[in-house]
Amino acid sequence: MSVVHIMDHPLIQHKISYIRSEEVGTKEFREVVGEIAGLMCFEATRDLKLQDVKIKTPISETVGKELTGKKLAVVPILRAGLGMVDGMLSLIPAAKVGHIGLYRDPETFEPVEYYCKLPADCDEREVFVVDPMLATGGSSTAAIQMLKEKGVKRIRFLCIIAAPEGVERMQKEHPDVDLYIGALDERLNEHKYIVPGLGDAGDRIFGTK
Ligand SMILES: O=P(O)(O)OC[C@H]1O[C@H](OP(=O)(O)OP(=O)(O)O)[C@H](O)[C@@H]1O
Ligand SMILES: O=c1cc[nH]c(=O)[nH]1
Ligand SMILES: [Mg+2]
Numbered sequence: 001m002s003v004v005h006i007m008d009h010p011l012i013q014h015k016i017s018y019i020r021s022e023e024v025g026t027k028e029f030r031e032v033v034g035e036i037a038g039l040m041c042f043e044a045t046r047d048l049k050l051q052d053v054k055i056k057t058p059i060s061e062t063v064g065k066e067l068t069g070k071k072l073a074v075v076p077i078l079r080a081g082l083g084m085v086d087g088m089l090s091l092i093p094a095a096k097v098g099h100i101g102l103y104r105d106p107e108t109f110e111p112v113e114y115y116c117k118l119p120a121d122c123d124e125r126e127v128f129v130v131d132p133m134l135a136t137g138g139s140s141t142a143a144i145q146m147l148k149e150k151g152v153k154r155i156r157f158l159c160i161i162a163a164p165e166g167v168e169r170m171q172k173e174h175p176d177v178d179l180y181i182g183a184l185d186e187r188l189n190e191h192k193y194i195v196p197g198l199g200d201a202g203d204r205i206f207g208t209k
Contacts, residue, residue, distance in 0.1 A: 037087030
């Protein structure tokens with residue numbers, strides 16, 4: 001069964017409360033989403049593997065630590081996931097970036113695929129899938145399935161707000177994918193929006209409504 005990490009860092013909680021407000025405009029919303037993504041990246045990379053490295057400082061020789069193991073990739077689910085990419089890359093700048101385009105059909109709530117471009121060696125990388133919202137779980141489970149079909153073996157999923165329904169579906173369909181969740185909300189409404197949530201993350205990041 002996957003591990004569900006709910007972020008308890010005060011800065012993450014504070015920033016999430018801030019962007020929930022309908023009074024926060026596009027510029028600030030986008031900036032703070034990026035900041036939250038950076039802080040969540042810090043938490044989601046805690047278990048990356050290290051190896052010893054010899055270093056000569058201006059004072060003496062010593063042994064330090066450096067990252068080892070698989071290379072990394074960040075894969076945003078378009079559009080809203082794009083808002084998390086720069087924050088992730090500010091901590092893991094050598095990561096490659098793939099894109100998966102999905103939108104949720106407003107009638108059926110099923111994900112519709114419209115784009116997929118991944119690093120050629122993505123099957124050799126640890127992949128961080130990012131999307132601010134995990135609602136029914138349709139989009140994230142589909143994106144992760146697409147990555148698995150390309151041979152990706154180690155996947156983590158990061159979202160800023162999740163509904164219990166989405167978490168349950170992710171754990172059922174992808175029990176090998178650990179979840180990093182900024183805040184776990186109450187439920188979905190009749191339109192499958194997260195309550196209390198923050199509205200439509202893509203529209204708020206790009207100012208399309
Ligand atoms: O868990 P689900 O029920 O699938 O809902 C979550 C999805 O819905 C939103 O995307 P949306 O379809 O609004 O596309 P957008 O990012 O282009 O706005 C969100 O960014 C997720 O991708
Ligand atoms: O609450 C929700 C649900 C799906 N997508 C969003 O952007 N927000
Ligand atoms: Mg949207």
